[in-house]
Amino acid sequence: MSTSTPKENLVMEHLVSLTYSEELTPILERYVDALIDGRIVGHKCPSCGRVYVPGKGYCPICVVPTTDADEVEVGDHGTLTGFTIITPVAYYGQTETEPFVYASVLLDGSDSNLGGQEVVGVPHDKLRSGMRLRAVWKPKSERSAEGVSNRGWGSVSSVIDAFEPSGEPDKDRAEYEEHIF
Amino acid sequence: MAATDIAVVGYAQTPSTRRARESEVQLLVPIVTEALQRAGLDRREVGFTCAGSCDYLTGGPFAFVSNLEAAGAWPPISESHVEMDGAWAMYEAWVRLQHGDIDTALVFGSGKSSPSKPEEMWAQQLDPYYLAPLGVDPASLAGIQARALLDAGKATERDFANVVVRSRRNAKDNPNAQVAGDFSVDELLAEPYVRAPLRKHDLPPISDGAVAVVLARGDRARALCKRPAWIRGLDHRIEVHQPGMRDLTTSTSTALAARKAGYDGGPLDVIELSSTFSPQELILRDALGVDADANVNPSGGPLAANPVMATGLVRIVEVARRIVEGSASRGLAHATGGQVLQHNLVCLMEGD
Amino acid sequence: MAEQCAVIGVGQTHHKKRRDDVSIPGLLREAATRALDDAECTWADIDAIVIGKAPDAFEGIVQPELFLADALGGAGKPMLRVHTAGSVGGSTFIVGAHLVESRIHERVLAISWEKQSEGNAQWGLAGGRSRGIGAGGAFAPWIRAYIEKTGAPEYIGWQVAVKDRLNALKNPYAHLKLADISIEKVKESAMLWDPLRFLESCPSSDGACAVVLTNEANGKRASKPAAWVAATAVRSELGAFPGRDPVRPLAGVECAHDVYRQAGISVPRQEIDVAELYVPFSWYEPMWLEGHDIAGPGEGWKMVESGDTELTGSFPVNASGGVLSSNPIGASGMLRFAEAALQVRGLAGEHQVDGARTALAQAYGGGAQYFAMGILRSQPA
Numbered sequence: 030m031s032t033s034t035p036k037e038n039l040v041m042e043h044l045v046s047l048t049y050s051e052e053l054t055p056i057l058e059r060y061v062d063a064l065i066d067g068r069i070v071g072h073k074c075p076s077c078g079r080v081y082v083p084g085k086g087y088c089p090i091c092v093v094p095t096t097d098a099d100e101v102e103v104g105d106h107g108t109l110t111g112f113t114i115i116t117p118v119a120y121y122g123q124t125e126t127e128p129f130v131y132a133s134v135l136l137d138g139s140d141s142n143l144g145g146q147e148v149v150g151v152p153h154d155k156l157r158s159g160m161r162l163r164a165v166w167k168p169k170s171e172r173s174a175e176g177v178s179n180r181g182w183g184s185v186s187s188v189i190d191a192f193e194p195s196g197e198p199d200k201d202r203a204e205y206e207e208h209i210f
Numbered sequence: 211m212a213a214t215d216i217a218v219v220g221y222a223q224t225p226s227t228r229r230a231r232e233s234e235v236q237l238l239v240p241i242v243t244e245a246l247q248r249a250g251l252d253r254r255e256v257g258f259t260c261a262g263s264c265d266y267l268t269g270g271p272f273a274f275v276s277n278l279e280a281a282g283a284w285p286p287i288s289e290s291h292v293e294m295d296g297a298w299a300m301y302e303a304w305v306r307l308q309h310g311d312i313d314t315a316l317v318f319g320s321g322k323s324s325p326s327k328p329e330e331m332w333a334q335q336l337d338p339y340y341l342a343p344l345g346v347d348p349a350s351l352a353g354i355q356a357r358a359l360l361d362a363g364k365a366t367e368r369d370f371a372n373v374v375v376r377s378r379r380n381a382k383d384n385p386n387a388q389v390a391g392d393f394s395v396d397e398l399l400a401e402p403y404v405r406a407p408l409r410k411h412d413l414p415p416i417s418d419g420a421v422a423v424v425l426a427r428g429d430r431a432r433a434l435c436k437r438p439a440w441i442r443g444l445d446h447r448i449e450v451h452q453p454g455m456r457d458l459t460t461s462t463s464t465a466l467a468a469r470k471a472g473y474d475g476g477p478l479d480v481i482e483l484s485s486t487f488s489p490q491e492l493i494l495r496d497a498l499g500v501d502a503d504a505n506v507n508p509s510g511g512p513l514a515a516n517p518v519m520a521t522g523l524v525r526i527v528e529v530a531r532r533i534v535e536g537s538a539s540r541g542l543a544h545a546t547g548g549q550v551l552q553h554n555l556v557c558l559m560e561g562d
Numbered sequence: 563m564a565e566q567c568a569v570i571g572v573g574q575t576h577h578k579k580r581r582d583d584v585s586i587p588g589l590l591r592e593a594a595t596r597a598l599d600d601a602e603c604t605w606a607d608i609d610a611i612v613i614g615k616a617p618d619a620f621e622g623i624v625q626p627e628l629f630l631a632d633a634l635g636g637a638g639k640p641m642l643r644v645h646t647a648g649s650v651g652g653s654t655f656i657v658g659a660h661l662v663e664s665r666i667h668e669r670v671l672a673i674s675w676e677k678q679s680e681g682n683a684q685w686g687l688a689g690g691r692s693r694g695i696g697a698g699g700a701f702a703p704w705i706r707a708y709i710e711k712t713g714a715p716e717y718i719g720w721q722v723a724v725k726d727r728l729n730a731l732k733n734p735y736a737h738l739k740l741a742d743i744s745i746e747k748v749k750e751s752a753m754l755w756d757p758l759r760f761l762e763s764c765p766s767s768d769g770a771c772a773v774v775l776t777n778e779a780n781g782k783r784a785s786k787p788a789a790w791v792a793a794t795a796v797r798s799e800l801g802a803f804p805g806r807d808p809v810r811p812l813a814g815v816e817c818a819h820d821v822y823r824q825a826g827i828s829v830p831r832q833e834i835d836v837a838e839l840y841v842p843f844s845w846y847e848p849m850w851l852e853g854h855d856i857a858g859p860g861e862g863w864k865m866v867e868s869g870d871t872e873l874t875g876s877f878p879v880n881a882s883g884g885v886l887s888s889n890p891i892g893a894s895g896m897l898r899f900a901e902a903a904l905q906v907r908g909l910a911g912e913h914q915v916d917g918a919r920t921a922l923a924q925a926y927g928g929g930a931q932y933f934a935m936g937i938l939r940s941q942p943a
Binding site: 212259264265266270271272274275278279283284285286287288289290291292293294298301302305306308309310331332334335336337338339341342445446447448449450451452455462463466547548549552553 | 564585586616617618619620621622623624625626628629630631632636637638639640641642643644645646647653657660661663664665666680686687795796797798799800801803811812813816817928929931
């Protein structure tokens with residue numbers, strides 16, 4: 030067999046675009062309606078009393094159903110239970126270019142965190158777990174259901190711009206330790 | 211030699227619908243509960259859990275992770291997941307039960323086809339270098355298979371229509387079916403082709419749905435169920451992927467899986483086949499060597515309800531249910547994966 | 563009584579950022595052929611195939627095992643596709659072992675892979691949306707919680723990052739070969755997900771790993787030493803709920819205790835000679851040492867600090883260079899089992915730990931909620 034110069038590897042571009050469309054589940058629809066109205070609602074498990082925001086329709090721990098009858102309203106103040114500062118990586122669809130805060134906020138009256146929240150009004154190096162925050166709501170006319178989906182964690186970014194320090198004293202670690210997730 | 215004293219002792223399924231408002235996990239929660247209740251088993255007693263689903267149906271990677279909530283994975287559970295139909299999740303659980311250190315397992319399969327465009331999405335299941343760029347959808351491949359069957363003189367379009375007529379008629383007795391009713395062969399043959407020689411009714415409906423099964427072994431099975439559906443044999447075999455490299459008019463992998471599962475050609479009271487396109491029922495009957503008057507797809511089969519990733523496990527439930535309820539003593543269930551019957555599973559079940 | 567399972571063949575690819583020289587089937591065959599050669603058997607000897615990978619979206623192929631059946635000699639055989647997030651490589655190994663232990667099959671090929679260069683995992687992880695945080699962003703808050711809880715000094719993470727990269731220099735298959743790695747370099751590298759720096763994070767790799775698993779008789783007959791599967795376990799828990807401890811997840815604790823019990827291990831720190839732990843971010847080394855009760859609470863980072871986890875230390879962790887040096891995601895978990903097998907077979911080459919007889923392999927996935935663990939030994943029970 031004769032030897033020749035190695036050929037270039039053949040690389041083929043094959044971009045695939047798939048379309049998905051679905052309605053919000055009835056529970057998320059109520060959740061979004063309430064958000065636009067300025068209220069944050071969840072489901073309280075009738076068995077263990079844990080409050081999930083948004084409601085799931087069941088308690089994953091007790092595996093019992095929850096319904097509209099189990100709906101409760103939680104506060105728009107909460108505690109920062111954990112955070113990181115993300116240096117965005119470029120990929121198709123990524124619009125972030127500058128480092129951003131990615132924080133978990135435990136709303137008063139809720140047992141589940143709102144994950145992936147932006148925190149404003151405080152320098153990145155002054156962020157600390159346990160600090161008290163309050164929601165910065167968009168003006169009512171600008172609120173929408175965009176970004177809330179049946180997948181993922183039910184982002185609130187189309188209703189609440191970010192969280193900001195509320196000025197209340199920090200919570201002790203013991204008070205939120207069970208909610209770092 | 212695999213143990214033959216593992217049985218289906220509990221089951222539940224959702225009705226199959228064109229578009230369920232609930233999320234996949236919301237579909238699963240009630241039926242997992244119902245299947246466990248039917249077996250009289252507390253979820254904390256379950257020895258092993260295995261689920262089958264497909265991320266691409268939902269369109270999000272790790273979509274299967276939230277389905278874990280239906281299993282009540284707290285405290286932690288011994289659990290696994292296959293990116294396959296729930297029938298293969300049952301296979302993994304059945305293998306795990308062979309060890310003898312645990313005697314119960316929970317299995318579920320779920321899928322919502324409604325958010326995606328199936329013809330677009332499943333085209334991405336083909337070889338990414340040679341086939342997927344062509345954009346061939348499952349129905350087109352099934353059309354090629356149907357054409358091969360006609361060309362080989364093995365079937366006629368009337369035979370396809372007969373399968374559909376019987377499926378839809380049988381489905382009238384199945385509360386979970388999506389397509390049911392009385393139709394005539396001539397009326398169906400008057401319909402236009404969608405992928406010649408296939409007409410719309412030769413294709414399965416687009417479905418959302420979920421199914422759950424409880425398995426138990428030996429004395430535990432007898433304690434949990436008056437008449438367990440014993441799994442006497444379970445096997446699955448795959449074939450080459452390239453459709454051009456196999457005879458599409460036969461299913462050698464089904465025949466092999468049936469043999470390995472110990473099916474000896476004897477009489478069967480019920481047969482449930484994952485024939486998602488009508489000609490495939492003829493191919494599968496032939497591969498299994500079942501009689502012309504055999505009781506095939508009394509539920510209506512996938513032509514009446516096709517909750518992808520649950521369809522195969524539903525076949526097992528439809529056979530098991532008839533054994534548990536006493537209307538059948540011996541049955542065979544079949545599941546399939548991939549395009550034009552690439553991968554096939556056979557489950558042979560008996561009552562006491 | 564279950565059949566004893568032996569690992570008689572181990573194979574892996576040269577892991578790299580891009581393996582443009584091979585297709586996906588070519589990548590898998592490279593690992594599988596090495597495993598078959600090691601096991602001194604052929605494709606025809608394989609009775610069944612178990613295949614694992616992380617989400618299909620990473621390469622954009624739905625259930626890719628269906629087309630890979632052709633390249634893996636799958637026709638006429640059973641093929642099972644496992645997907646348990648990042649732990650999948652470990653789960654795939656375990657499902658393969660179950661097929662042998664249950665006596666359903668005599669020889670099983672378990673194989674796992676990822677070809678990240680043929681897709682975009684960052685896009686996949688973000689579900690195509692903006693504000694994707696990557697795996698590091700998801701784990702960073704828990705790493706912060708570990709640091710806050712234990713008071714571990716920040717250089718612990720840098721130390722692990724350096725150790726694993728130095729180990730990788732001794733592993734011919736490792737992706738990252740950072741000959742000039744140093745604490746200074748890690749410390750100076752960019753902060754990606756505070757408190758995690760660039761050099762404290764795993765790379766994106768193309769790669770595959772395969773093992774040939776067989777029964778006791780074949781394991782004893784093999785001309786090369788076999789590794790014996792003394793224990794395997796899997797555990798899963800909910801990813802997010804009040805009361806969960808994501809720093810030391812209960813599923814990880816219970817999974818570890820299950821394998822220790824099966825293998826008759828009461829003091830893991832003393833009875834295990836070498837461990838391959840899934841450490842994609844440096845801090846996970848001390849976190850798993852504590853999370854699997856190898857070290858006591860707050861003691862994991864001290865094992866790192868004192869050099870115990872180095873190649874020549876008293877409890878070597880990731881002698882292969884670990885996930886921090888090679889990360890073909892779907893295969894990363896199986897690589898832990900494969901490297902553990904190489905260690906107890908005495909075939910790990912330059913990164914061999916002297917006298918390794920008992921090895922721990924561990925993989926985790928999802929939001930630190932899926933665990934697959936095993937104990938491999940140089941001798942059958």
